[in-house]
Amino acid sequence: MFVKNKVKLGIAPIAWTNDDLPDLGKENTFEQCISEMALAGFTGSEVGNKYPKDPKELRKALELRGMEICNQWFSSFLLTKPFEAVEAEFRSQLEFLKVMGAKIIGVSEQSYSVQGQQDIPVFGRKYVMNDEEWKIFCDGMNRLGKISREEYGISLTFHHHMGTVVQDPEEVECMMENTDPEYVSLLFDTGHFQYCGADPAGMAKKYIGRIKHVHLKDIRQEVVDQVKEEGLSFLDGVRMGTFTVPGDGCIDFESVFQVLSDYRYEGYMLVEAEQDPAKANPLEYAIKARKFIAEKTGL
Secondary structure, three states: OOOOOOOOEEEOHHHOOOOOOOOOOOOOHHHHHHHHHHHOOOOOEOOOOOOOOOHHHHHHHOOOOOOEEEEEEEEEOOOOOOOHHHHHHHHHHHHHHHHOOOEEEEEEEEEOOOOOOOOOOOOOOOOOOOHHHHHHHHHHHHHHHHHHHHHHHHHHEEEEEOOOOOHHHHHHHHHHOOOOOOOEEEEEEEEHHHOOOOOHHHHHHHHHHOOOOOEEOOOOOHHHHHHHHHOHHHHHHHHHEEOOOOOOOOHHHHHHHHHHOOOOEEEEEEEEEOOOOOOOOOOOOHHHHHHHHHHHOOO
């Protein structure tokens, strides 16, 4: 069983307003988003593009609703930008997160990524790193992780993601083997493992000792199959409904939760299911996700 006072539940604003597809949820306000998160029973949120940039303003709005910031996405470009440029942007985001009291930063390597390219198929067109690039990438992650932990008290968790240089199980394994566990942890995402053909529960078991943040998203396999067969982009799939909340798709979450609870996982488990809010009402799906998590975990 999970230790209730060691595990927190959050939800991402991407179900209300999509950062990569701004027309999805453009009508939804920041205040509506966080109010409905709290109403559905969540206490944590990641940072969305409509969130106030002023920490005092953001903290006040969140505290009124019993919410907090638990993580924020950071796009690294270790292969295509000088390290010093990446470091400067990284430190700026760390400063913000430290003020907000967050303990996690979620990093995704976006050099050559096709995840945001609406005209490029997500299957078969991703960039594959060579040996030299792998060294640059892993050394860079270690350096960023050292800065994050030792200077800011924040853990770097790496977000494997469809369409990026670290997508498939073999790539995740290479990254994990060539980075320092003291400085680089895994942001374990059920949906992205399922999407690329991996078994989420198996991946959780393999890397459980280095998982410090969890994204819970489900997959509609029939949409993934269509994306693959028709050579569609990652964002095409989002619009079509690739993702949904836990319990509404094909992923075996009972097995995932079993691995996490057996290991006494501590930290956030965060629902992150980007959908078109005009088709999938965010509050309705947030409540559905919260009920499912309570039923399966007791949290």
